[in-house]
Amino acid sequence: MNITIDGLCVVGKSVVGRRLAKQLGYIFIDSGLLYRYFSLTYFYLTNEQIQTKLITQKKEIIKNPLFYLKEFNIVYNLDKSTYILNRKRAAQLAKNNEIRKVINEIIKAFTSSKGFVVAGRDASINIIPDADIKIVLTADLTTHVARRYLENYDDYGKNIPYFDIKKDFLLHDLHSYKFIEDATKVLTLVINTTRMTIDQVSLLDQLEFYLCKLSVKSERASNRILFGHSFSFHNTNSHSANSATSLMGVGYPWYS
Ligand SMILES: Nc1ncnc2c1ncn2[C@@H]1O[C@H](COP(=O)(O)OP(=O)(O)O)[C@@H](O)[C@H]1O
Numbered sequence: 001m002n003i004t005i006d007g008l009c010v011v012g013k014s015v016v017g018r019r020l021a022k023q024l025g026y027i028f029i030d031s032g033l034l035y036r037y038f039s040l041t042y043f044y045l046t047n048e049q050i051q052t053k054l055i056t057q058k059k060e061i062i063k064n065p066l067f068y069l070k071e072f073n074i075v076y077n078l079d080k081s082t083y084i085l086n087r088k089r090a091a092q093l094a095k096n097n098e099i100r101k102v103i104n105e106i107i108k109a110f111t112s113s114k115g116f117v118v119a120g121r122d123a124s125i126n127i128i129p130d131a132d133i134k135i136v137l138t139a140d141l142t143t144h145v146a147r148r149y150l151e152n153y154d155d156y157g158k159n160i161p162y163f164d165i166k167k168d169f170l171l172h173d174l175h176s177y178k179f180i181e182d183a184t185k186v187l188t189l190v191i192n193t194t195r196m197t198i199d200q201v202s203l204l205d206q207l208e209f210y211l212c213k214l215s216v217k218s219e220r221a222s223n224r225i226l227f228g229h230s231f232s233f234h235n236t237n238s239h240s241a242n243s244a245t246s247l248m249g250v251g252y253p254w255y256s
């Protein structure tokens with residue numbers, strides 16, 4: 001079985017995905033790592049030059065999944081300030097659709113067999129559209145900013161003001177709203193992590209419980225379940241209420 005986890009930044013894709021993969025004995029692939037890796041490897045090149053490099057390199061990467069999956073993890077060992085800088089460059093890279101296409105093709109090729117958990121903003125739509133389980137993690141705007149603040153403060157010792165983080169988040173993540181919006185239309189499980197701890201989100205038992213419920217519900221033609229806290233119970237089947245604002249947890253529709 002293959003599992004996708006979609007969501008904007010700091011919703012917990014990486015930490016939850018990693019745990020889930022470990023519990024299941026699966027391989028975890030964080031698509032963000034590939035953007036970070038290539039932006040670091042080709043730091044001084046333009047997006048267009050990187051695009052050309054990736055197109056030529058693609059075959060060789062696809063032929064050596066184990067080597068490259070290890071190689072991509074190098075990014076985790078970056079010093080803290082480079083890691084933050086690297087996020088901005090990776091975000092620029094991710095705006096190039098050709099580069100997105102190549103990165104998605106690489107992950108698709110890696111996951112042509114089963115046993116993967118793949119995290120990303122477009123994992124369930126563009127990377128593994130035929131994944132067996134599709135999960136979307138969400139959080140409200142304040143939670144996004146607070147988690148990023150804590151991450152900067154605890155992990156990097158930087159006291160970046162709330163307003164700057166919020167501005168940065170709105171500027172850099174805006175282009176990804178559409179992916180998450182599309183993902184919520186096809187997926188099997190939406191978890192609003194706003195008032196949940198990492199442990200609560202990652203609990204496999206809980207996940208299994210909801211997946212069981214899902215199989216019962218699928219008979220009623222509903223292919224999605226939402227759980228977590230602080231929902232507005234709109235009970236609507238129209239996606240018109242499902243705007244970027246609602247994806248931030250302000251007015252999340254509840255499908256029953
Ligand atoms: N449910 C949660 N409660 C508290 N902190 C969380 C939660 N989920 C994630 N975090 C924190 O947010 C930060 C980003 O988590 P990460 O898994 O890297 O997110 P993503 O991969 O979605 O960007 C980390 O510092 C993590 O500890």
Ligand SMILES: Nc1ccn([C@@H]2O[C@H](COP(=O)(O)OP(=O)(O)O)[C@@H](O)[C@H]2O)c(=O)n1
Binds near residue numbers: 087119
């Ligand atoms: N599937 C993906 C993964 C990452 N990205 C971009 O790549 C950057 C780095 O990925 P990451 O997963 O480490 O991101 P953050 O959660 O730290 O922002 C993100 O900020 C996104 O801009 C993307 O656009 N699509």
